[in-house]
Amino acid sequence: MADLTSSRIDHAAPARTHSGVSKAVLYKWLSWIIPALVVVLWEVAARTGVIASQVLPAPSSVLGTALDLARNGELAVHLGVSLLRAVAGFVIGGSIGLALGILVGFSPLAQALLDRSIQMVRAVPFLAMLPLVIVWFGVGEVAKIFLVSLAVLFPIYINTMLGIRQIDPKLMELAKVIGLNWTAVVRRIILPGAMPSILTGVRYALAHAWLALVIAETLATTKGIGFLAMDAREFLQTNVILLTIIIYAIIGVVADALVRFLEVRFLSWHANYAQGVHK
Amino acid sequence: MNASVALSRDADIPASSENRIGDFPLAVSVRGLQRRYGARVVIDALDLDIQKGEFVALLGESGCGKTTLLRALAGLDGPDAGQIRAPERPSVVFQEHRLLPWATLWENVALGHEATVGRAGAAHALAEVGLSGREDDWPRNLSGGQAQRVALARALVRDPALLLLDEPFAALDALTRIKMHRLVKELVARHQPGVLIVTHDIGVARLLAHRLMVMQGGEVVEAGLTDQVLDDPQHPYTQTLVSSVLPV
């Protein structure tokens, strides 16, 4: 019948460039080229005056500022204070969220009593809360930590509750037949089973916590990254402003990496998170 | 209504003279069991004895109460009336494997008995079901038949007095099912628990069971030697059941 006029080339082996480097590695290097190129162009543009240094300082200038602040200890102080507020808020909000989530997850009665109220509070927009928080707690540390805790509480609460709810009842039956005691049931079945959901909650909580912190640090304060940013604004120190933004970005990336690490640690058994499949 | 419910669960039924039939100790004993769902009586006045080493098949259509009976014996649902004397921890193999996806195979097998069974005991049990060397593997890497074998290993690992099987092969393909039949036969011959299998598959009963009980509407309508009940059924329902299946 029809002649085979062209032949297909099958790509069975991993594609390799002429020099023998695998495609995956090549693409990884490629992904850094654009940012690197941008930084170089930016530096050149700033140095040659194409961009006014007030508008967008050169990367080298930002780096210089960072080193200065690091050297005189200021960077460490502000960073430390911000992180402390974030961690405190995370721990407090996270614990309460976890506890409430577990309680409501297990007890339909608790759910009936508590869930609706919690959802109502959650629905209130954050910025609307701000004035109220100031009235209650003033503008001190407590207010800031309170805001962060609130931001953390809701994602953790919801995801914990959901995680517990969707545990396979057949596994609970199995536990009953095997005769596992309460702690064993929690340790071996409930916690691992709810973990994917809980870690999702942690991810959201970290994002919300940081957002809350940025807002909280607009309140009167003499320390913290937010203060640093506001202070820089007062004195038009654009490079400091840029630095704080970059710091925020880095912390966001680190937080995400942290969660990824936790996922690998606790969820390697899950098909979606498995590192390769072996049969 | 006289509802006396006595559910005694010991580690095993104590070996005394009233707990034996002939030379063989009882694995489970039931008298006058009743189970209700709301107002509907699902099982009524059921008596049952199974000795250690005895393999009993419970045959019947869906809804006849056989799974309800098994669950009552397993301690999953309490009796509404009657007495059950059963081991505290019967071993159960369900239709689904019910392995913990976040635990390795050996952890699954040793679940609840880590102290007594340990990794070595679990590895031995896995070898018995033909999965030696895979103690550290994960349930997600197993086929349906393999996962069910791990469930079997888990059930047998601590040499139970009573083994309950709830249609354990129903979800497997025909070829795997045949292999599983033979595996169960070997394991039971070796460990000698009392066994109750709930099934709607006559072939399984014929192959594995010493004794057959036919259930209809929550009642045992016929019981006896397996091949006698299947080849010479007395009860109308048994006759219908048997004749509706192609002869093996």
Add this chain to the structure above:
Amino acid sequence: MTTSIETSFIDNDALMLRAVGIGKTFTLHGQGGVQIEALAGVSLDVERGECVVLVGPSGAGKSTFLRCLYGNYLASTGAIAIRDDAQAAKYLPITGAEPRDVLRLRRGVVGYVSQFLRVIPRVSTLDLVAEPLVSRGVEEDEARARASALLARLNVPERLWHLAPATFSGGEQQRVNIARGLIAEHPVLLLDEPTASLDAENRDIVASLIVEARERGAAIVGIFHDEDTRAKVATRRLELRPPVRHTAALH
């Protein structure tokens, strides 16, 4: 013929099987409750070293009688007793016995060769034949060796030994069946047309095996469809006639 069993097995050491007044009526509920009387009032004593051949026309209930003796069918009337040294009275009444005891007897005392090979799929011929020995505690290797010898004697080609018998010819399947039934050398043997699908040569071999069993002291009850074999193996014949009041033949 006495109608009680009581001390017969104690008094008579050679008595292996006693059936008294056996009747069997099938009630077919699915067909309006029609009743078919297959047996009426059959009695039989069998001693060690005897081979009783059941004779009679088709429909006389010969096969039914054998299956009642084995406990495969539930006798409607009468009593069946088989020697069982584990009991005080030295016999087990098959009718109404605990399934567990009947199974014990089947493992150690009563062998049965049916007309049809009904086995587990995908098990090799050798393992099938060795299984009755293995389940009595014989070492696997020895069991397989004895199974091989018996299969060879029955002219089952060696190349078939590791295959499952599902694809064998009728004659081959029957010989595997016979091997499985005879290998454990039961003291009581019930044989239901074991030579039906065999050619003359193989029939002779089977007949010799039966005679050997008989001379070993087995008590045998059998149905054989050809006169030659009957003449060779029988020490006695029992004639069965179809019960007078029956509505349809049931063999």
